Amino acid sequence: xxxxxxxxxxxxxxxxxxxxxxxxxxxxxxxxxxxxxxxxxxxxxxxxxxxxxxxxxxxxxxxxxxxxxxxxxxxxxxxxxxxxxxxxxxxxxxxxxxxxxxxxxxxxxxxxxxxxxxxxxxxxxxxxxxxxxxxxxxxxxxxxxxxxxxxxxxxxxxxxxxxxxxxxxxxxxxxxxxxxxxxxxxxxxxxxxxxxxxxxxxxxxxxxxxxxxxxxxxxxxxxxxxxxxxxxxxxxxxxxxxxxxxxxxxxxxxxxxxxxxxxxxxxxxxxxxxxxxxxxxxxxxxxxxxxxxxx
Amino acid sequence: xxxxxxxxxxxxxxxxxxxxxxxxxxxxxxxxxxxxxxxxxxxxxxxxxxxxxxxxxxxxxxxxxxxxxxxxxxxxxxxxxxxxxxxxxxxxxxxxxxxxxxxxxxxxxxxxxxxxxxxxxxxxxxxxxxxxxxxxxxxxxxxxxxxxxxxxxxxxxxxxxxxxxxxxxxxxxxxxxxxxxxxxxxxxxxxxxxxxxxxxxxxxxxxxxxxxxxxxxxxxxxxxxxxxxxxxxxx
Ligand SMILES: Nc1ncnc2c1ncn2[C@@H]1O[C@H](COP(=O)(O)OP(=O)(O)OP(=O)(O)O)[C@@H](O)[C@H]1O
Ligand SMILES: [Mg+2]
Numbered sequence: 001x002x003x004x005x006x007x008x009x010x011x012x013x014x015x016x017x018x019x020x021x022x023x024x025x026x027x028x029x030x031x032x033x034x035x036x037x038x039x040x041x042x043x044x045x046x047x048x049x050x051x052x053x054x055x056x057x058x059x060x061x062x063x064x065x066x067x068x069x070x071x072x073x074x075x076x077x078x079x080x081x082x083x084x085x086x087x088x089x090x091x092x093x094x095x096x097x098x099x100x101x102x103x104x105x106x107x108x109x110x111x112x113x114x115x116x117x118x119x120x121x122x123x124x125x126x127x128x129x130x131x132x133x134x135x136x137x138x139x140x141x142x143x144x145x146x147x148x149x150x151x152x153x154x155x156x157x158x159x160x161x162x163x164x165x166x167x168x169x170x171x172x173x174x175x176x177x178x179x180x181x182x183x184x185x186x187x188x189x190x191x192x193x194x195x196x197x198x199x200x201x202x203x204x205x206x207x208x209x210x211x212x213x214x215x216x217x218x219x220x221x222x223x224x225x226x227x228x229x230x231x232x233x234x235x236x237x238x239x240x241x242x243x244x245x246x247x248x249x250x251x252x253x254x255x256x257x258x259x260x261x262x263x264x265x266x267x268x269x270x271x272x273x274x275x276x277x278x279x280x281x282x283x284x285x286x287x288x289x290x291x292x293x294x295x
Numbered sequence: 296x297x298x299x300x301x302x303x304x305x306x307x308x309x310x311x312x313x314x315x316x317x318x319x320x321x322x323x324x325x326x327x328x329x330x331x332x333x334x335x336x337x338x339x340x341x342x343x344x345x346x347x348x349x350x351x352x353x354x355x356x357x358x359x360x361x362x363x364x365x366x367x368x369x370x371x372x373x374x375x376x377x378x379x380x381x382x383x384x385x386x387x388x389x390x391x392x393x394x395x396x397x398x399x400x401x402x403x404x405x406x407x408x409x410x411x412x413x414x415x416x417x418x419x420x421x422x423x424x425x426x427x428x429x430x431x432x433x434x435x436x437x438x439x440x441x442x443x444x445x446x447x448x449x450x451x452x453x454x455x456x457x458x459x460x461x462x463x464x465x466x467x468x469x470x471x472x473x474x475x476x477x478x479x480x481x482x483x484x485x486x487x488x489x490x491x492x493x494x495x496x497x498x499x500x501x502x503x504x505x506x507x508x509x510x511x512x513x514x515x516x517x518x519x520x521x522x523x524x525x526x527x528x529x530x
Contacts, residue, residue: 206395211383
Protein backbone atom coordinates (compact mmCIF):
# COMPACT_ATOMS: atom_id res chain seq x y z
CA UNK A 1 0.00 0.00 0.00
CA UNK A 2 2.54 2.58 1.19
CA UNK A 3 4.94 1.28 -1.44
CA UNK A 4 2.64 2.15 -4.30
CA UNK A 5 1.65 5.41 -2.68
CA UNK A 6 5.30 6.48 -2.55
CA UNK A 7 5.99 5.19 -6.03
CA UNK A 8 3.06 7.04 -7.59
CA UNK A 9 3.96 10.25 -5.83
CA UNK A 10 7.48 9.92 -7.18
CA UNK A 11 6.15 9.36 -10.70
CA UNK A 12 3.92 12.41 -10.34
CA UNK A 13 6.92 14.44 -9.26
CA UNK A 14 8.94 13.30 -12.24
CA UNK A 15 6.15 14.08 -14.65
CA UNK A 16 5.68 17.54 -13.17
CA UNK A 17 9.37 18.34 -13.27
CA UNK A 18 9.89 17.44 -16.92
CA UNK A 19 6.38 17.69 -18.32
CA UNK A 20 7.57 19.49 -21.46
CA UNK A 21 9.79 16.70 -22.68
CA UNK A 22 7.37 14.12 -21.32
CA UNK A 23 4.70 15.54 -23.59
CA UNK A 24 7.10 15.55 -26.54
CA UNK A 25 7.90 11.91 -25.90
CA UNK A 26 4.26 11.02 -25.63
CA UNK A 27 3.61 12.76 -28.93
CA UNK A 28 6.50 10.98 -30.61
CA UNK A 29 5.41 7.60 -29.35
CA UNK A 30 1.83 8.31 -30.42
CA UNK A 31 2.90 9.46 -33.87
CA UNK A 32 5.24 6.59 -34.53
CA UNK A 33 2.62 4.07 -33.41
CA UNK A 34 0.12 5.84 -35.67
CA UNK A 35 2.46 5.82 -38.66
CA UNK A 36 3.44 2.21 -38.23
CA UNK A 37 -0.10 1.04 -37.59
CA UNK A 38 -1.34 2.99 -40.61
CA UNK A 39 1.07 1.30 -42.99
CA UNK A 40 0.46 -2.03 -41.37
CA UNK A 41 -3.27 -1.56 -41.79
CA UNK A 42 -2.90 -0.68 -45.47
CA UNK A 43 -0.55 -3.59 -45.96
CA UNK A 44 -2.80 -6.20 -44.36
CA UNK A 45 -5.75 -4.91 -46.36
CA UNK A 46 -3.73 -5.10 -49.56
CA UNK A 47 -2.77 -8.67 -48.75
CA UNK A 48 -6.37 -9.57 -48.18
CA UNK A 49 -7.32 -7.92 -51.43
CA UNK A 50 -4.49 -9.71 -53.18
CA UNK A 51 -5.88 -12.99 -51.90
CA UNK A 52 -9.20 -12.26 -53.47
CA UNK A 53 -7.52 -11.30 -56.73
CA UNK A 54 -5.63 -14.52 -56.67
CA UNK A 55 -8.90 -16.40 -56.37
CA UNK A 56 -9.57 -15.96 -60.04
CA UNK A 57 -6.01 -16.18 -61.15
CA UNK A 58 -5.64 -18.35 -64.23
CA UNK A 59 -2.97 -18.99 -66.81
CA UNK A 60 -3.97 -19.03 -70.44
CA UNK A 61 -1.68 -21.15 -72.56
CA UNK A 62 -2.10 -20.33 -76.26
CA UNK A 63 -1.40 -23.20 -78.61
CA UNK A 64 -0.28 -23.33 -82.24
CA UNK A 65 -2.81 -25.98 -83.17
CA UNK A 66 -5.94 -27.55 -81.90
CA UNK A 67 -4.71 -30.50 -79.79
CA UNK A 68 -6.19 -33.91 -80.42
CA UNK A 69 -7.28 -36.10 -77.47
CA UNK A 70 -3.91 -37.79 -77.35
CA UNK A 71 -2.03 -34.52 -77.21
CA UNK A 72 -4.44 -33.20 -74.64
CA UNK A 73 -3.54 -36.08 -72.32
CA UNK A 74 0.15 -35.40 -72.90
CA UNK A 75 -0.30 -31.74 -72.07
CA UNK A 76 -2.21 -32.60 -68.91
CA UNK A 77 0.58 -34.95 -67.88
CA UNK A 78 3.24 -32.32 -68.54
CA UNK A 79 1.35 -29.62 -66.66
CA UNK A 80 0.71 -31.78 -63.61
CA UNK A 81 4.33 -32.91 -63.40
CA UNK A 82 5.27 -29.32 -62.55
CA UNK A 83 2.63 -28.97 -59.89
CA UNK A 84 -0.82 -30.15 -59.05
CA UNK A 85 -3.42 -27.80 -60.43
CA UNK A 86 -6.98 -27.08 -59.59
CA UNK A 87 -8.42 -27.26 -63.03
CA UNK A 88 -7.38 -27.62 -66.65
CA UNK A 89 -9.79 -26.63 -69.41
CA UNK A 90 -9.14 -26.97 -73.12
CA UNK A 91 -10.59 -24.20 -75.20
CA UNK A 92 -10.96 -24.86 -78.88
CA UNK A 93 -10.96 -22.18 -81.59
CA UNK A 94 -14.75 -22.32 -81.66
CA UNK A 95 -15.05 -22.00 -77.87
CA UNK A 96 -12.71 -19.02 -77.93
CA UNK A 97 -14.76 -17.39 -80.68
CA UNK A 98 -17.93 -17.88 -78.68
CA UNK A 99 -16.42 -16.55 -75.48
CA UNK A 100 -15.09 -13.52 -77.23
CA UNK A 101 -18.50 -12.88 -78.69
CA UNK A 102 -20.05 -13.07 -75.24
CA UNK A 103 -17.52 -10.61 -73.90
CA UNK A 104 -18.32 -8.17 -76.66
CA UNK A 105 -21.99 -8.30 -75.79
CA UNK A 106 -23.94 -5.83 -77.91
CA UNK A 107 -21.00 -5.24 -80.21
CA UNK A 108 -20.99 -8.85 -81.20
CA UNK A 109 -21.73 -7.94 -84.79
CA UNK A 110 -18.13 -6.82 -85.41
CA UNK A 111 -17.26 -10.50 -85.41
CA UNK A 112 -19.57 -11.23 -88.28
CA UNK A 113 -16.92 -10.38 -90.86
CA UNK A 114 -14.24 -12.47 -89.23
CA UNK A 115 -13.73 -16.17 -89.75
CA UNK A 116 -14.86 -18.39 -86.86
CA UNK A 117 -11.38 -19.72 -86.29
CA UNK A 118 -9.22 -16.62 -86.14
CA UNK A 119 -8.58 -17.08 -82.39
CA UNK A 120 -5.91 -19.60 -81.34
CA UNK A 121 -6.90 -22.60 -79.23
CA UNK A 122 -5.76 -22.48 -75.64
CA UNK A 123 -5.57 -24.29 -72.31
CA UNK A 124 -6.87 -22.54 -69.23
CA UNK A 125 -4.91 -23.60 -66.16
CA UNK A 126 -6.13 -22.64 -62.72
CA UNK A 127 -3.26 -23.22 -60.30
CA UNK A 128 -3.70 -24.48 -56.77
CA UNK A 129 -4.24 -21.93 -54.02
CA UNK A 130 -0.81 -22.76 -52.70
CA UNK A 131 0.77 -21.54 -55.90
CA UNK A 132 -0.58 -18.05 -55.57
CA UNK A 133 2.82 -16.57 -54.89
CA UNK A 134 3.66 -14.49 -57.90
CA UNK A 135 7.18 -15.82 -58.21
CA UNK A 136 5.91 -19.36 -58.41
CA UNK A 137 3.30 -18.36 -60.95
CA UNK A 138 6.08 -16.81 -62.99
CA UNK A 139 8.09 -20.03 -62.88
CA UNK A 140 5.03 -21.98 -63.80
CA UNK A 141 4.30 -19.76 -66.73
CA UNK A 142 7.89 -19.98 -67.94
CA UNK A 143 7.67 -23.74 -67.72
CA UNK A 144 4.44 -23.81 -69.67
CA UNK A 145 5.84 -21.49 -72.34
CA UNK A 146 8.63 -23.99 -73.05
CA UNK A 147 6.25 -26.87 -73.76
CA UNK A 148 6.24 -27.77 -77.46
CA UNK A 149 3.45 -26.23 -79.48
CA UNK A 150 2.86 -23.37 -77.06
CA UNK A 151 2.63 -19.88 -78.58
CA UNK A 152 2.67 -17.89 -75.37
CA UNK A 153 1.36 -17.88 -71.82
CA UNK A 154 -0.69 -15.14 -70.32
CA UNK A 155 -1.71 -14.87 -66.73
CA UNK A 156 -4.08 -12.42 -65.22
CA UNK A 157 -3.45 -8.86 -66.06
CA UNK A 158 -0.32 -6.89 -66.00
CA UNK A 159 -1.52 -5.02 -62.97
CA UNK A 160 -1.42 -8.14 -60.89
CA UNK A 161 2.31 -7.85 -61.21
CA UNK A 162 2.16 -4.13 -60.45
CA UNK A 163 -0.02 -4.84 -57.49
CA UNK A 164 2.47 -7.38 -56.32
CA UNK A 165 5.32 -4.91 -56.47
CA UNK A 166 3.17 -2.36 -54.71
CA UNK A 167 2.61 -4.69 -51.78
CA UNK A 168 6.35 -5.41 -51.79
CA UNK A 169 7.00 -1.68 -51.52
CA UNK A 170 4.42 -1.37 -48.79
CA UNK A 171 6.05 -4.10 -46.80
CA UNK A 172 9.36 -2.22 -47.01
CA UNK A 173 7.69 1.02 -45.91
CA UNK A 174 6.08 -0.92 -43.11
CA UNK A 175 9.42 -2.33 -42.01
CA UNK A 176 10.94 1.13 -42.06
CA UNK A 177 8.15 2.63 -40.04
CA UNK A 178 8.39 -0.30 -37.66
CA UNK A 179 12.08 0.43 -37.20
CA UNK A 180 11.16 4.08 -36.66
CA UNK A 181 8.69 3.00 -34.03
CA UNK A 182 11.28 0.94 -32.21
CA UNK A 183 13.95 3.64 -32.39
CA UNK A 184 11.75 6.55 -31.36
CA UNK A 185 10.08 4.77 -28.51
CA UNK A 186 13.28 3.40 -27.08
CA UNK A 187 15.38 6.51 -27.65
CA UNK A 188 12.84 9.17 -26.79
CA UNK A 189 11.77 7.40 -23.64
CA UNK A 190 15.38 6.78 -22.71
CA UNK A 191 16.17 10.42 -23.39
CA UNK A 192 13.44 11.87 -21.20
CA UNK A 193 14.24 9.49 -18.40
CA UNK A 194 17.88 10.42 -18.66
CA UNK A 195 16.77 14.03 -18.36
CA UNK A 196 14.79 13.24 -15.23
CA UNK A 197 17.69 11.33 -13.75
CA UNK A 198 20.14 14.16 -14.41
CA UNK A 199 17.61 16.66 -13.08
CA UNK A 200 17.33 14.77 -9.85
CA UNK A 201 20.91 13.62 -9.43
CA UNK A 202 21.18 15.23 -6.00
CA UNK A 203 17.99 13.61 -4.81
CA UNK A 204 18.93 10.18 -6.13
CA UNK A 205 22.31 10.42 -4.39
CA UNK A 206 20.59 11.31 -1.14
CA UNK A 207 18.00 8.58 -1.54
CA UNK A 208 20.79 6.04 -1.75
CA UNK A 209 22.42 7.48 1.36
CA UNK A 210 19.27 7.28 3.45
CA UNK A 211 18.79 3.67 2.43
CA UNK A 212 16.45 3.64 -0.54
CA UNK A 213 16.45 0.20 -2.11
CA UNK A 214 17.15 -0.17 -5.81
CA UNK A 215 13.50 -0.89 -6.39
CA UNK A 216 12.47 2.27 -4.62
CA UNK A 217 14.57 4.27 -7.04
CA UNK A 218 13.93 2.16 -10.14
CA UNK A 219 10.24 1.42 -10.06
CA UNK A 220 9.12 5.03 -10.62
CA UNK A 221 11.28 5.30 -13.73
CA UNK A 222 10.09 1.97 -15.07
CA UNK A 223 6.54 3.06 -14.41
CA UNK A 224 7.20 6.28 -16.26
CA UNK A 225 8.28 4.33 -19.34
CA UNK A 226 5.34 2.00 -18.95
CA UNK A 227 2.96 4.94 -18.73
CA UNK A 228 4.46 6.52 -21.86
CA UNK A 229 4.00 3.20 -23.63
CA UNK A 230 0.41 2.69 -22.55
CA UNK A 231 -0.71 6.24 -23.26
CA UNK A 232 1.30 6.68 -26.47
CA UNK A 233 0.31 3.45 -28.15
CA UNK A 234 -3.33 3.61 -27.08
CA UNK A 235 -3.58 7.17 -28.37
CA UNK A 236 -1.87 6.11 -31.61
CA UNK A 237 -4.21 3.18 -32.23
CA UNK A 238 -7.24 5.21 -31.16
CA UNK A 239 -6.44 8.04 -33.56
CA UNK A 240 -5.87 5.55 -36.37
CA UNK A 241 -9.27 4.07 -35.61
CA UNK A 242 -10.89 7.50 -35.72
CA UNK A 243 -9.12 8.25 -38.99
CA UNK A 244 -10.30 4.93 -40.36
CA UNK A 245 -13.91 5.64 -39.36
CA UNK A 246 -13.71 9.11 -40.85
CA UNK A 247 -12.44 7.79 -44.17
CA UNK A 248 -15.10 5.09 -44.19
CA UNK A 249 -17.80 7.66 -43.53
CA UNK A 250 -16.69 10.11 -46.19
CA UNK A 251 -15.61 7.72 -48.93
CA UNK A 252 -18.23 5.05 -48.54
CA UNK A 253 -20.87 4.24 -51.16
CA UNK A 254 -20.06 3.02 -54.64
CA UNK A 255 -16.52 3.88 -55.42
CA UNK A 256 -13.12 2.48 -55.55
CA UNK A 257 -12.76 2.13 -51.77
CA UNK A 258 -15.68 -0.24 -51.71
CA UNK A 259 -13.80 -2.46 -54.03
CA UNK A 260 -10.99 -2.61 -51.47
CA UNK A 261 -13.33 -3.36 -48.57
CA UNK A 262 -11.04 -1.85 -45.99
CA UNK A 263 -11.33 -3.37 -42.55
CA UNK A 264 -9.69 -2.44 -39.25
CA UNK A 265 -7.33 -4.70 -37.31
CA UNK A 266 -8.87 -7.44 -35.27
CA UNK A 267 -8.58 -6.59 -31.54
CA UNK A 268 -5.72 -9.07 -31.10
CA UNK A 269 -3.50 -7.11 -33.47
CA UNK A 270 -4.34 -3.78 -31.81
CA UNK A 271 -3.55 -5.24 -28.42
CA UNK A 272 -0.32 -6.75 -29.72
CA UNK A 273 0.81 -3.39 -31.13
CA UNK A 274 0.00 -1.70 -27.83
CA UNK A 275 1.72 -4.44 -25.87
CA UNK A 276 4.88 -4.31 -27.95
CA UNK A 277 5.01 -0.52 -27.64
CA UNK A 278 4.68 -0.74 -23.90
CA UNK A 279 7.45 -3.30 -23.83
CA UNK A 280 9.69 -1.09 -25.95
CA UNK A 281 9.09 1.97 -23.76
CA UNK A 282 9.82 0.03 -20.61
CA UNK A 283 12.95 -1.34 -22.26
CA UNK A 284 13.99 2.24 -23.06
CA UNK A 285 13.63 3.34 -19.47
CA UNK A 286 15.34 0.22 -18.21
CA UNK A 287 18.39 0.64 -20.45
CA UNK A 288 18.84 4.28 -19.40
CA UNK A 289 18.65 3.34 -15.77
CA UNK A 290 21.30 0.70 -16.24
CA UNK A 291 23.52 3.37 -17.74
CA UNK A 292 22.83 6.36 -15.54
CA UNK A 293 21.66 5.20 -12.16
CA UNK A 294 24.75 3.24 -11.13
CA UNK A 295 23.04 1.45 -8.31
CA UNK B 296 31.14 1.87 36.81
CA UNK B 297 32.69 -0.14 34.06
CA UNK B 298 35.16 2.03 32.20
CA UNK B 299 35.35 -0.31 29.28
CA UNK B 300 31.90 -0.41 27.71
CA UNK B 301 33.06 -2.67 24.94
CA UNK B 302 33.10 -5.56 27.38
CA UNK B 303 29.83 -4.85 29.07
CA UNK B 304 27.50 -4.79 26.11
CA UNK B 305 27.06 -5.69 22.51
CA UNK B 306 29.29 -3.80 20.08
CA UNK B 307 27.63 -1.56 17.54
CA UNK B 308 30.59 -0.12 15.66
CA UNK B 309 33.83 -2.04 15.35
CA UNK B 310 36.77 -0.45 13.57
CA UNK B 311 40.04 -2.32 13.32
CA UNK B 312 43.05 -0.55 11.85
CA UNK B 313 40.93 1.40 9.43
CA UNK B 314 42.76 3.83 7.16
CA UNK B 315 41.56 6.19 4.48
CA UNK B 316 43.90 7.56 1.85
CA UNK B 317 42.21 9.98 -0.55
CA UNK B 318 45.28 10.47 -2.67
CA UNK B 319 49.00 9.82 -2.22
CA UNK B 320 49.65 12.82 0.01
CA UNK B 321 46.21 13.03 1.67
CA UNK B 322 46.07 10.41 4.41
CA UNK B 323 42.80 11.37 6.09
CA UNK B 324 42.74 8.50 8.59
CA UNK B 325 45.51 6.33 9.87
CA UNK B 326 45.03 2.95 11.57
CA UNK B 327 41.94 3.81 13.58
CA UNK B 328 40.85 1.07 15.97
CA UNK B 329 37.84 1.70 18.14
CA UNK B 330 34.79 -0.16 19.44
CA UNK B 331 31.59 1.69 20.17
CA UNK B 332 28.92 -0.14 22.13
CA UNK B 333 25.29 -0.47 21.27
CA UNK B 334 23.44 2.43 22.91
CA UNK B 335 26.55 4.42 23.65
CA UNK B 336 26.93 8.16 23.10
CA UNK B 337 30.33 8.90 21.67
CA UNK B 338 32.11 12.14 20.84
CA UNK B 339 34.75 12.61 18.15
CA UNK B 340 36.70 15.82 18.49
CA UNK B 341 39.75 17.30 16.83
CA UNK B 342 40.93 20.24 14.82
CA UNK B 343 39.60 21.05 11.43
CA UNK B 344 40.97 18.55 8.96
CA UNK B 345 41.69 15.97 11.65
CA UNK B 346 39.47 13.40 9.90
CA UNK B 347 36.22 13.52 11.87
CA UNK B 348 33.96 13.73 8.83
CA UNK B 349 35.95 11.04 7.06
CA UNK B 350 35.50 8.73 10.02
CA UNK B 351 31.73 9.22 9.97
CA UNK B 352 31.70 8.62 6.21
CA UNK B 353 33.47 5.30 6.73
CA UNK B 354 30.98 4.24 9.40
CA UNK B 355 28.01 5.11 7.18
CA UNK B 356 29.73 3.45 4.19
CA UNK B 357 29.63 6.62 2.14
CA UNK B 358 33.33 5.97 1.66
CA UNK B 359 35.25 2.71 1.64
CA UNK B 360 38.24 2.30 3.95
CA UNK B 361 41.53 1.97 2.07
CA UNK B 362 42.61 -0.69 4.52
CA UNK B 363 41.17 -2.15 7.69
CA UNK B 364 37.89 -3.60 8.83
CA UNK B 365 34.64 -1.88 9.78
CA UNK B 366 31.71 -3.82 11.20
CA UNK B 367 28.30 -2.43 12.07
CA UNK B 368 26.25 -4.67 14.32
CA UNK B 369 28.57 -7.53 13.40
CA UNK B 370 28.35 -7.12 9.64
CA UNK B 371 31.34 -5.92 7.61
CA UNK B 372 29.77 -2.86 6.02
CA UNK B 373 32.13 -2.46 3.07
CA UNK B 374 31.15 -5.89 1.83
CA UNK B 375 27.44 -5.19 1.91
CA UNK B 376 25.74 -4.42 -1.37
CA UNK B 377 22.33 -3.73 -2.84
CA UNK B 378 19.33 -4.57 -0.72
CA UNK B 379 21.25 -5.42 2.43
CA UNK B 380 23.22 -2.19 2.34
CA UNK B 381 20.02 -0.21 1.78
CA UNK B 382 18.36 -1.89 4.74
CA UNK B 383 21.35 -1.15 6.94
CA UNK B 384 21.40 2.50 5.86
CA UNK B 385 17.73 2.82 6.79
CA UNK B 386 18.88 2.01 10.32
CA UNK B 387 21.61 4.65 10.28
CA UNK B 388 20.62 8.31 10.52
CA UNK B 389 23.28 10.74 9.37
CA UNK B 390 23.28 14.52 9.78
CA UNK B 391 25.89 15.61 7.27
CA UNK B 392 28.18 18.53 7.80
CA UNK B 393 27.14 19.89 4.41
CA UNK B 394 23.48 19.05 5.17
CA UNK B 395 22.64 17.46 1.78
CA UNK B 396 19.18 18.96 1.86
CA UNK B 397 17.05 19.08 -1.26
CA UNK B 398 16.93 22.84 -1.46
CA UNK B 399 13.88 22.95 -3.72
CA UNK B 400 11.71 21.00 -1.31
CA UNK B 401 10.04 22.06 1.91
CA UNK B 402 11.46 21.30 5.32
CA UNK B 403 8.72 18.74 5.89
CA UNK B 404 9.44 16.93 2.62
CA UNK B 405 13.13 16.79 3.46
CA UNK B 406 12.50 15.25 6.84
CA UNK B 407 9.97 12.80 5.39
CA UNK B 408 12.43 11.31 2.89
CA UNK B 409 14.20 9.10 5.40
CA UNK B 410 10.87 7.59 6.42
CA UNK B 411 9.51 7.24 2.91
CA UNK B 412 12.35 4.98 1.83
CA UNK B 413 11.26 2.44 4.41
CA UNK B 414 7.65 2.77 3.29
CA UNK B 415 6.19 4.18 6.47
CA UNK B 416 2.52 5.07 6.36
CA UNK B 417 1.84 8.61 5.07
CA UNK B 418 -0.19 9.74 8.07
CA UNK B 419 2.44 8.40 10.41
CA UNK B 420 5.13 10.29 8.49
CA UNK B 421 3.10 13.50 8.69
CA UNK B 422 2.71 13.19 12.44
CA UNK B 423 6.35 12.38 13.09
CA UNK B 424 7.58 15.26 10.88
CA UNK B 425 5.33 17.76 12.66
CA UNK B 426 6.46 16.48 16.02
CA UNK B 427 10.17 16.66 15.22
CA UNK B 428 10.02 20.11 13.66
CA UNK B 429 8.19 21.35 16.75
CA UNK B 430 10.91 19.95 19.04
CA UNK B 431 13.51 21.83 17.01
CA UNK B 432 11.58 25.14 16.99
CA UNK B 433 10.84 24.86 13.27
CA UNK B 434 7.07 24.61 13.30
CA UNK B 435 6.69 27.79 11.26
CA UNK B 436 9.17 26.47 8.66
CA UNK B 437 7.16 23.31 7.98
CA UNK B 438 6.17 24.34 4.46
CA UNK B 439 9.15 26.59 3.67
CA UNK B 440 11.59 25.68 0.93
CA UNK B 441 14.82 24.66 2.68
CA UNK B 442 16.90 26.70 0.26
CA UNK B 443 15.39 29.82 1.81
CA UNK B 444 16.19 28.87 5.40
CA UNK B 445 19.10 30.17 7.46
CA UNK B 446 22.08 27.87 7.99
CA UNK B 447 21.09 27.22 11.57
CA UNK B 448 17.59 26.25 10.45
CA UNK B 449 18.95 24.04 7.68
CA UNK B 450 21.18 22.36 10.21
CA UNK B 451 18.21 21.50 12.38
CA UNK B 452 16.20 20.19 9.42
CA UNK B 453 19.17 17.94 8.63
CA UNK B 454 19.17 16.64 12.17
CA UNK B 455 15.43 16.05 12.08
CA UNK B 456 15.85 14.01 8.88
CA UNK B 457 18.63 11.97 10.50
CA UNK B 458 16.53 10.89 13.46
CA UNK B 459 13.08 10.79 11.85
CA UNK B 460 13.14 7.10 11.00
CA UNK B 461 14.11 6.19 14.57
CA UNK B 462 17.47 4.72 13.52
CA UNK B 463 19.46 2.48 15.81
CA UNK B 464 22.55 4.49 15.02
CA UNK B 465 22.78 8.28 14.66
CA UNK B 466 25.85 9.98 13.23
CA UNK B 467 25.93 13.76 13.54
CA UNK B 468 28.64 15.92 12.05
CA UNK B 469 29.01 19.33 13.67
CA UNK B 470 25.39 19.57 14.81
CA UNK B 471 25.66 22.94 16.54
CA UNK B 472 28.05 24.87 14.33
CA UNK B 473 25.58 27.59 13.43
CA UNK B 474 23.44 27.66 16.56
CA UNK B 475 23.11 29.93 19.59
CA UNK B 476 23.42 28.53 23.09
CA UNK B 477 19.70 28.03 23.65
CA UNK B 478 19.14 26.17 20.36
CA UNK B 479 22.30 24.14 20.93
CA UNK B 480 20.77 23.02 24.21
CA UNK B 481 17.59 21.93 22.42
CA UNK B 482 19.51 19.96 19.82
CA UNK B 483 21.56 18.18 22.46
CA UNK B 484 18.42 17.39 24.45
CA UNK B 485 16.89 15.77 21.41
CA UNK B 486 20.02 13.70 20.74
CA UNK B 487 20.12 12.69 24.39
CA UNK B 488 16.50 11.61 24.14
CA UNK B 489 17.29 9.41 21.14
CA UNK B 490 20.23 7.94 23.05
CA UNK B 491 18.02 7.20 26.06
CA UNK B 492 15.62 5.45 23.72
CA UNK B 493 18.44 3.11 22.82
CA UNK B 494 20.13 4.63 19.78
CA UNK B 495 23.89 4.66 19.44
CA UNK B 496 24.86 8.31 18.90
CA UNK B 497 28.19 9.44 17.47
CA UNK B 498 28.82 13.18 17.42
CA UNK B 499 31.71 14.84 15.62
CA UNK B 500 32.32 18.37 16.81
CA UNK B 501 34.79 21.00 17.86
CA UNK B 502 32.18 22.85 19.93
CA UNK B 503 33.49 22.17 23.43
CA UNK B 504 30.27 23.43 25.06
CA UNK B 505 28.52 20.26 24.09
CA UNK B 506 31.08 17.78 25.41
CA UNK B 507 32.58 19.75 28.27
CA UNK B 508 30.15 18.39 30.83
CA UNK B 509 29.52 15.00 29.37
CA UNK B 510 30.25 11.73 31.10
CA UNK B 511 30.50 9.86 27.79
CA UNK B 512 33.62 8.78 25.99
CA UNK B 513 35.48 11.32 23.87
CA UNK B 514 37.93 10.42 21.14
CA UNK B 515 40.32 13.09 19.97
CA UNK B 516 41.75 12.85 16.48
CA UNK B 517 44.85 14.58 15.27
CA UNK B 518 45.96 14.50 11.66
CA UNK B 519 44.08 11.29 11.07
CA UNK B 520 45.31 9.38 14.11
CA UNK B 521 43.80 8.78 17.53
CA UNK B 522 45.37 11.20 19.99
CA UNK B 523 43.37 9.99 22.98
CA UNK B 524 40.19 8.23 24.02
CA UNK B 525 38.97 9.38 27.41
CA UNK B 526 35.82 9.50 29.43
CA UNK B 527 34.36 12.95 30.14
CA UNK B 528 34.36 13.80 33.81
CA UNK B 529 30.69 14.74 33.81
CA UNK B 530 31.04 17.93 35.81
N1 LIG C 1 36.85 13.76 -0.87
C1 LIG C 1 38.09 14.12 -0.46
N2 LIG C 1 39.11 14.09 -1.35
C2 LIG C 1 40.35 14.41 -0.97
N3 LIG C 1 40.67 14.77 0.26
C3 LIG C 1 39.71 14.83 1.20
C4 LIG C 1 38.37 14.50 0.88
N4 LIG C 1 37.61 14.61 1.98
C5 LIG C 1 38.45 15.03 2.96
N5 LIG C 1 39.69 15.14 2.49
C6 LIG C 1 40.89 15.52 3.30
O1 LIG C 1 40.96 14.63 4.38
C7 LIG C 1 41.34 15.32 5.56
C8 LIG C 1 40.30 15.09 6.64
O2 LIG C 1 39.09 15.72 6.27
P1 LIG C 1 37.77 15.71 7.16
O3 LIG C 1 36.70 16.33 6.38
O4 LIG C 1 37.57 14.33 7.62
O5 LIG C 1 38.17 16.63 8.37
P2 LIG C 1 37.26 17.14 9.59
O6 LIG C 1 37.92 16.69 10.81
O7 LIG C 1 35.87 16.74 9.35
O8 LIG C 1 37.40 18.71 9.43
P3 LIG C 1 36.31 19.83 9.82
O9 LIG C 1 36.33 19.97 11.28
O10 LIG C 1 36.84 21.03 9.14
O11 LIG C 1 35.02 19.38 9.26
C9 LIG C 1 41.50 16.78 5.18
O12 LIG C 1 42.87 17.05 4.99
C10 LIG C 1 40.75 16.89 3.87
O13 LIG C 1 41.35 17.86 3.07
MG1 LIG D 1 34.16 17.68 9.10
